[in-house]
Amino acid sequence: MGEAPAFFEDDLQGDFPNGLLLKSKGCETAVNIGCNKTYVIGATEKESACTIGVRIFDKSTSKWVIPTVLGTKPKPLGGHSAIALDEDRILVIKGNSTSDDCFWFLEVNTAFVREQKTRFGTEVVAWSKGVIGESEKPIVISGPSGVGKGTLISKLMEEFPSMFGFSVSHTTRAPRNNEQNGVHYHFTERSVMEKDIKDEKFLEFAAVHGNLYGTSIEAVEVVTDRGKRCILDIDVQGARSVRASALEAVFIFICPPSFEELEKRLRSRGTETEEQIQKRLRNAKAELEQGNSPGLFDHILVNDDLEKCYKNLKKLLGLGECVKTTKIPVPKLVHIPLEHTVSKIDQKILINCTAPKQEKSAPNMFMLDLSSTKGGAPGRTRGLSIYAVEPSTNGVIGSEVLS
Numbered sequence: 001m002g003e004a005p006a007f008f009e010d011d012l013q014g015d016f017p018n019g020l021l022l023k024s025k026g027c028e029t030a031v032n033i034g035c036n037k038t039y040v041i042g043a044t045e046k047e048s049a050c051t052i053g054v055r056i057f058d059k060s061t062s063k064w065v066i067p068t069v070l071g072t073k074p075k076p077l078g079g080h081s082a083i084a085l086d087e088d089r090i091l092v093i094k095g096n097s098t099s100d101d102c103f104w105f106l107e108v109n110t111a112f113v114r115e116q117k118t119r120f121g122t123e124v125v126a127w128s129k130g131v132i133g134e135s136e137k138p139i140v141i142s143g144p145s146g147v148g149k150g151t152l153i154s155k156l157m158e159e160f161p162s163m164f165g166f167s168v169s170h171t172t173r174a175p176r177n178n179e180q181n182g183v184h185y186h187f188t189e190r191s192v193m194e195k196d197i198k199d200e201k202f203l204e205f206a207a208v209h210g211n212l213y214g215t216s217i218e219a220v221e222v223v224t225d226r227g228k229r230c231i232l233d234i235d236v237q238g239a240r241s242v243r244a245s246a247l248e249a250v251f252i253f254i255c256p257p258s259f260e261e262l263e264k265r266l267r268s269r270g271t272e273t274e275e276q277i278q279k280r281l282r283n284a285k286a287e288l289e290q291g292n293s294p295g296l297f298d299h300i301l302v303n304d305d306l307e308k309c310y311k312n313l314k315k316l317l318g319l320g321e322c323v324k325t326t327k328i329p330v331p332k333l334v335h336i337p338l339e340h341t342v343s344k345i346d347q348k349i350l351i352n353c354t355a356p357k358q359e360k361s362a363p364n365m366f367m368l369d370l371s372s373t374k375g376g377a378p379g380r381t382r383g384l385s386i387y388a389v390e391p392s393t394n395g396v397i398g399s400e401v402l403s
């Protein structure tokens with residue numbers, strides 16, 4: 001086990017209060033959670049190899065513990081501050097970065113982390129990136145092979161390119177002639193995908209028609225980070241897993257007008273061998289039955305006439321005839337300098353930026369409101385809002401909403 005950093009060794013003797021930023025030296029911060037645990041977050045070795053590691057000092061045993069770290073980590077930090085929000089989460093603010101990448105949550109005792117502790121039999125921590133503002137719920141589209149899911153999704157993305165983004169799944173099946181890696185699917189080896197599943201990189205996965213398919217957490221996040229509404233084309237088993245996950249979504253099942261029509265479409269597409277068609281038709285029977293499972297899908301659409309079905313799909317997504325396709329405005333970016341201090345006031349964090357290079361006119365105090373955050377590891381923590389605030393003699397006055 002590594003030695004305690006010099007600054008920290010001294011502090012361990014002292015009795016420091018819970019829930020406050022303690023000290024930051026180089027790339028490390030130490031935060032107390034409860035009576036017994038201190039989380040040290042930051043660079044492990046040299047500055048150049050600055051990877052954000054996490055170590056836990058257990059005061060009851062006087063031992064260091066290296067936890068299993070889950071979730072997408074923040075990119076190496078030059079410096080950061082950290083503050084305990086409660087017994088469950090630590091807020092980490094990256095210095096010298098903008099508000100689209102500076103707020104991170106290290107979950108230490110959330111429901112997800114507790115579940116993973118039982119699973120791994122180790123200490124577990126999980127990263128979740130904080131995202132400013134709300135985003136609309138992802139849309140899960142399921143239905144048997146050949147029913148027209150891909151066709152409907154393509155129409156939606158063509159008509160509303162700035163509004164929707166497709167979650168690119170991973171699959172072990174071979175690409176079809178017209179399919180591009182990274183666009184239609186991430187085509188991957190089974191062993192690689194199995195390892196990634198083990199490493200908790202997937203939101204859901206299923207074996208479908210003899211191949212593995214899965215939605216990586218990253219696939220959904222790259223879409224939502226761009227401010228777009230994410231569309232997932234996944235099978236019924238996958239839909240069930242997403243329903244059980246922390247991801248809130250709208251679930252739509254697409255039905256064919258008849259089994260004969262489904263077979264006709266599958267054949268006319270001409271992308272499968274006869275054997276593959278037979279397998280897909282056998283599976284379609286079970287999928288159609290499961291599509292009607294109570295509580296699984298929010299909407300069922302019959303894809304008989306394509307235009308009619310597309311119109312109904314748009315209607316249930318709240319896209320009337322005259323919906324504008326203008327870009328959703330990107331929230332104004334706030335720059336948090338390397339030098340800043342943080343303090344906690346209820347569910348709000350006051351960030352005081354003291355960088356000398358700040359423009360005179362630029363605000364240097366911000367309030368980060370966490371009261372309506374949703375989600376969390378294994379995905380993003382959403383719903384943060386940030387305001388510029390001005391200090392006054394009797395507290396904080398005047399605020400400007402930035403997002």
Ligand SMILES: Nc1nc2c(ncn2[C@@H]2O[C@H](COP(=O)(O)OP(=O)(O)O)[C@@H](O)[C@H]2O)c(=O)[nH]1
Pocket residue numbers: 142143144145146150169170173204205206208209213214215233234235236237238239
């Ligand atoms: N669970 C799950 N199913 C997926 C995923 N991606 C695709 N599928 C489903 O896998 C099935 C087969 O997909 P594909 O091989 O592209 O064939 P197609 O549906 O006939 O076009 C379909 O039901 C898809 O909805 C995924 O990431 N997870």
Ligand SMILES: Nc1ncnc2c1ncn2[C@@H]1O[C@H](COP(=O)(O)OP(=O)(O)O)[C@@H](O)[C@H]1O
Pocket residue numbers: 143144145146147148149150151152265266268269303304305306307309
């Ligand atoms: N409403 C419809 N009427 C007739 N053909 C359709 C309809 N919707 C889709 N198709 C066709 O059926 C085939 C299968 O559609 P596709 O979108 O690939 O299905 P899925 O993605 O569900 O497997 C395609 O050739 C497509 O052009």
